[in-house]
Amino acid sequence: MRRFHVASEGWGSLRANKLRTFFMMAGTIVGIAALTVIMTIGKGTERQVMRRVENFGPRAMMLVAGGGRATGPPDAQVTTLTLADMEAIRDKISGLEIVTPQAWATRTPLTRGSAQTRATLWGVEPEWHAAWDWYVAEGEEITHEDVATMARVCVIGSSVKRDLFGDEDPIGESLYVNKVRVTVTGVLERRGTAGTGGGDFDNRILLPITTAMRRVLNVEHIGAVRMITTDARRMPEQAEAITGLMRRRHRITPPAEDDFRINSPLAVAEVVRGTSRTLSILLMVLAGLSLFVGGVVLMNILLISVAERTAEIGLRRAVGATRGDIFTQFLTESLSVTFLGMVVGSALGAGVSLAVQHLTPLPVILSWEPFAVGIAFAFLVGAFFGVQPARRAARLPPVEALR
Amino acid sequence: MIELEGIEKTYVSGEVVTRVLQGISFEIEAGEYVAIMGASGTGKSTLMNILGCLDIPTAGHYRLDGTDMVNLDDEALSQLRNRKIGFVFQQFHLLQRTTARKNVLLPLIYAEDYPENAEEMAEAALEMVGLHDRIDYRPNQLSGGQQQRVAIARALITNPAVLLADEPTGNLDRRSGAEVMAIFQQLSAGGRTVILVTHDREVAEHAERVILLDDGQIAEDRRVDQPRDAEQELTNLTVGEEVYE
Numbered sequence: 007m008r009r010f011h012v013a014s015e016g017w018g019s020l021r022a023n024k025l026r027t028f029f030m031m032a033g034t035i036v037g038i039a040a041l042t043v044i045m046t047i048g049k050g051t052e053r054q055v056m057r058r059v060e061n062f063g064p065r066a067m068m069l070v071a072g073g074g075r076a077t078g079p080p081d082a083q084v085t086t087l088t089l090a091d092m093e094a095i096r097d098k099i100s101g102l103e104i105v106t107p108q109a110w111a112t113r114t115p116l117t118r119g120s121a122q123t124r125a126t127l128w129g130v131e132p133e134w135h136a137a138w139d140w141y142v143a144e145g146e147e148i149t150h151e152d153v154a155t156m157a158r159v160c161v162i163g164s165s166v167k168r169d170l171f172g173d174e175d176p177i178g179e180s181l182y183v184n185k186v187r188v189t190v191t192g193v194l195e196r197r198g199t200a201g202t203g204g205g206d207f208d209n210r211i212l213l214p215i216t217t218a219m220r221r222v223l224n225v226e227h228i229g230a231v232r233m234i235t236t237d238a239r240r241m242p243e244q245a246e247a248i249t250g251l252m253r254r255r256h257r258i259t260p261p262a263e264d265d266f267r268i269n270s271p272l273a274v275a276e277v278v279r280g281t282s283r284t285l286s287i288l289l290m291v292l293a294g295l296s297l298f299v300g301g302v303v304l305m306n307i308l309l310i311s312v313a314e315r316t317a318e319i320g321l322r323r324a325v326g327a328t329r330g331d332i333f334t335q336f337l338t339e340s341l342s343v344t345f346l347g348m349v350v351g352s353a354l355g356a357g358v359s360l361a362v363q364h365l366t367p368l369p370v371i372l373s374w375e376p377f378a379v380g381i382a383f384a385f386l387v388g389a390f391f392g393v394q395p396a397r398r399a400a401r402l403p404p405v406e407a408l409r
Numbered sequence: 410m411i412e413l414e415g416i417e418k419t420y421v422s423g424e425v426v427t428r429v430l431q432g433i434s435f436e437i438e439a440g441e442y443v444a445i446m447g448a449s450g451t452g453k454s455t456l457m458n459i460l461g462c463l464d465i466p467t468a469g470h471y472r473l474d475g476t477d478m479v480n481l482d483d484e485a486l487s488q489l490r491n492r493k494i495g496f497v498f499q500q501f502h503l504l505q506r507t508t509a510r511k512n513v514l515l516p517l518i519y520a521e522d523y524p525e526n527a528e529e530m531a532e533a534a535l536e537m538v539g540l541h542d543r544i545d546y547r548p549n550q551l552s553g554g555q556q557q558r559v560a561i562a563r564a565l566i567t568n569p570a571v572l573l574a575d576e577p578t579g580n581l582d583r584r585s586g587a588e589v590m591a592i593f594q595q596l597s598a599g600g601r602t603v604i605l606v607t608h609d610r611e612v613a614e615h616a617e618r619v620i621l622l623d624d625g626q627i628a629e630d631r632r633v634d635q636p637r638d639a640e641q642e643l644t645n646l647t648v649g650e651e652v653y654e
Contacts, residue, residue: 011518022506321502324463325563326491326519328484404463408498 012331015322016338019311020346027343030307033300034347034387035354038380040293042355044286045376047362050369051282058278059271061197063139065103065238066271069095069231069248073264080110080229086256086265092231094255099247103234106133109218110229116170116211118181123169125162126210127183129218129228137232145177145192152214156221161192163208183211184222241270282368297383300347301391308340308395312402319399320407333400340392341385348384352377410570410602411437411460416469418455429455430466431625437604439570442597442636444605444613447622454575456622457606461573462490474570491519495564499576501556503548503563509535510544513563520567534562538592554585561592572596572603578612584646590615590639615639 020027069091072081080087092107099105109129116123128134132148135141142161152159160183167176176190197207219225233248235241245268252266253259312319319332327335356372363370418430429452437443445460447453458464459471462478465486471478474493478486490496495516503512513531517523524530535544538558548556557577564572574593578586594615597603605616613619615637621629 008519008521008523011523015518018504018507317500317502318504321498321504322515322519323487324461324490324496324502325516326487326567328487328519330484331487331519405458408463408502 009334012327012334013338016335016342019315020339020342026307026311027346030304030343031300031347031350033296033298033303034344034384035300035351037293037296037300037387038348038351038383039355039358040289040296041380041383042352042376043358043362044289044293045379046355046359046370046372047282047286047289047368049371049373049375050363051279053371054369055275055278058274062269062271062274063137063234064271065235065241066137067233067235067241067245067248068269069233069252070267070269071227071229071265073267079112082110082112082229084265085225085227087228087230088226089228091252091255092228094251095231095233095248098251099233099244101236101240101244103236104133104137105231105233106131106137107215107228108134108230108232109215109223109225109227111218111223114183114211114222116166116181116183118170118179121170123166123209125166127218127222128210128212129215129223130212131215134212134232137234140197141195142192143195144175145190147192148212148214153216156216157214158186158188158217158221159191159214160188161194161212162190163194163210164196165206165209166211167193183213186217186222188213188217238271241272245270285368297387301387304340304343304387305391305394308336308392309398311339312336312395312399315399316402316407319402320404320409323402323404324408329400332402333396336396336399337389337392340396341388344384344388344392345381348380352380355380410439410441410474411604412470412472414470414472416456416459416466416471418452418459418464419467429625430459432469433622433625433627434469435620435627435630437602439602440597440600441618442593442603442605442616443618443620444607444616445620445622446607446610446613447628448608451622452625453606453608453622457573457575457604460571460604461494461496462486487519488521491516491567493570495567495569495572497557497560497564497572497574497577499579501548501553501560501580503556503559505548508545508547509540509551509559509562512548512559513566515563516567530566531562534566535559537565538562552585553581554588557581557585557589558592561589565596570602572601573606574603575606576608577605578607578609584643586612587639587643587646590637591643594636594639611637 070080071087072084089107092105096105111127113124114127116125130148131153132150135147141147148159148161162176170181171179176193178189180187180189194208213222235244248268253264256265258264322332355376359370359372362368414434416430416433417428420427420429433456445453445456455464459466462473465479473489476489478489481489510528510531513534514527517527517530532544535541538561540555540558540562543551543555551559577589581589593603593605605613607613614633616633617636618632620627
């Protein structure tokens with residue numbers, strides 16, 4: 007109880023000197039606000055990373071035509087990736103549960119009577135469904151027989167169904183892909199918009215890969231190979247083995263640039279994190295600087311205040327305050343400043359986070375964690391920068407303080 | 410009540426040794442009203458700091474109400490000051506921007522147990538020094554004499570064994586000074602031990618006993634036959650005189 011009364015003396019001077027208190031708080035406010043924004047964006051980013059990795063497949067890798075970029079669709083100009091490459095991977099790389107090719111074309115025109123739309127075309131094997139964990143909601147999947155016979159069949163995404171068939175049942179109906187007539191055997195489950203650019207996943211049409219390559223696209227190359235590993239931990243090693251294999255097959259010796267790339271959940275996560283990383287680093291610097299400079303300012307104002315209040319300290323000592331009491335009072339003053347700053351800073355940070363959420367595409371999630379971290383930092387800054395002035399105040403000999 | 414035995418205080422600064430107090434011994438009985446007098450540089454302030462347990466002597470013993478303070482640590486000394494001594498200073502030393510009430514109850518904050526009726530105690534103490542209508546005034550709203558009376562109320566709130574006043578009238582006009590001296594005489598009459606430290610003979614002669622310091626030693630320790638009556642002086646002072654001063 008005595009402690010409480012002694013400590014609460016630390017409040018008096020703050021209330022009496024509001025402007026000075028504000029200056030002492032400023033650094034903490036900005037620092038904690040920046041920290042809060044970093045954390046809300048960080049948490050938002052991680053949530054997005056998780057969702058994207060989930061979409062990509064946590065155990066999935068993609069060998070994609072075209073080098074350079076980290077993610078994104080295959081490079082349509084690159085024609086060096088072939089079914090033979092895919093076969094080589096099946097033969098030589100161990101620990102892969104599924105290896106399945108994908109032929110690929112964007113914005114392929116689809117027509118049915120007078121209705122028309124454009125969708126992404128995928129030439130696939132039946133394993134595609136398992137490789138993407140994506141099955142039909144209605145009708146049948148593409149079969150091995152379809153692939154073997156270059157069957158004129160297709161499975162469509164729900165957006166294509168909506169655009170070409172409306173409310174009609176599309177199963178057994180036909181449509182034209184690049185003037186090739188195919189029959190709809192199935193409709194994919196809805197996935198919604200979750201692509202890198204927020205693209206519509208359901209705006210797609212699947213054909214047997216042979217049909218796609220020979221009948222529709224008339225190409226010898228494929229866009230990508232989708233692989234599912236048996237053990238996610240082996241991915242880096244497998245990716246390296248695939249890279250070596252592909253370089254041998256495509257006769258590429260570094261420093262010549264690869265004409266393929268390998269995407270993995272790690273790479274996907276990197277890309278997502280990359281967008282908010284620059285801002286986070288900037289804010290981190292701001293938070294660090296504010297807290298440090300704010301702490302130094304706080305310490306100096308407190309030191310000045312100790313000098314100004316020498317007589318007060320002497321008086322308190324005379325009426326019975328111990329060195330510990332004086333130390334407690336000034337440390338309480340410092341901690342009160344940083345805690346007050348933390349409260350204002352957290353509110354400010356939450357406000358800025360909400361603004362970021364509304365004004366930018368950056369993902370933001372508000373939660374209690376930034377508040378907890380704010381309390382910790384407020385305590386650290388208040389204690390660290392308050393100790394020196396508090397010690398100086400406590401060490402003043404009462405006789406000199408009263409002189 | 411107070412026993413001083415061979416008190417010495419020596420300051421060493423480099424090679425210069427200054428013996429400020431050179432063997433001071435005296436006793437003060439409970440209820441006595443004593444003035445410690447001396448010009449500046451006679452060790453008066455040092456003696457007053459030791460009496461107030463703000464400083465410890467280099468040699469000798471000081472027993473205050475039965476406790477020898479010489480070997481006490483900071484915490485014990487602080488508690489001793491809190492319980493046994495009430496200070497009144499020349500510069501009042503009130504906390505600015507703080508009400509009279511809050512100023513007066515300050516020593517209670519540092520007491521072992523904060524009394525539940527601290528606020529009422531502060532009010533009662535202020536009433537005792539005639540400031541019942543100034544309880545929530547701040548120092549800058551009070552005259553010098555009123556401020557010093559707040560300080561006296563503060564000194565009395567812990568019911569200390571000794572009231573230690575250091576030049577209490579030094580910053581006051583004649584009338585306010587007389588008011589303060591009158592309060593001391595009342596307190597003394599009520600049985601309170603009062604020690605007055607001053608350089609002013611006229612002020613000192615309000616006490617019953619004067620200890621004169623010179624060069625760190627006691628030059629004189631005498632009874633005052635006819636202490637000056639502050640109450641009487643107060644009635645003699647007319648408002649007119651105050652204006653002309």
